[in-house]
Amino acid sequence: MKATVDSTKCNGYGTCAEEAPTVFQLDEWGYASVIGDGTVTDKDAACRAAEGCPERAITVHD
Template sequence: MFDATKCSGYGRCAEICPSVFEIDEFGYAKVLGDGTVPAADETKATQAVAECPEKAISLVA
């Protein structure tokens, strides 16, 4: 889950897990596709959640 209203544009999520997140034209993160995390990137996605300074993202099972 991603709360865009909390994003401050640090970009850590896109650096850590570019298969799920990217930076938009305004410098804020956005989720790619439907936000499904590829099995091979679950560890990276978990790290991105943990390192988000604004706690704007979370994983939903």
């Protein structure tokens, strides 16, 4: 399972990194990216992060 962040939609709320800190990180401006290749180590947390993203910038897929 992998996670991706659409950087054109991310507005830097940071909720994804709070929900799934092993999957997402924030850059110096607060915008999200996946850690490494985006492999999800905590499926539940990654799904909560995707559902909680106000901009719907996160996708979790097989």
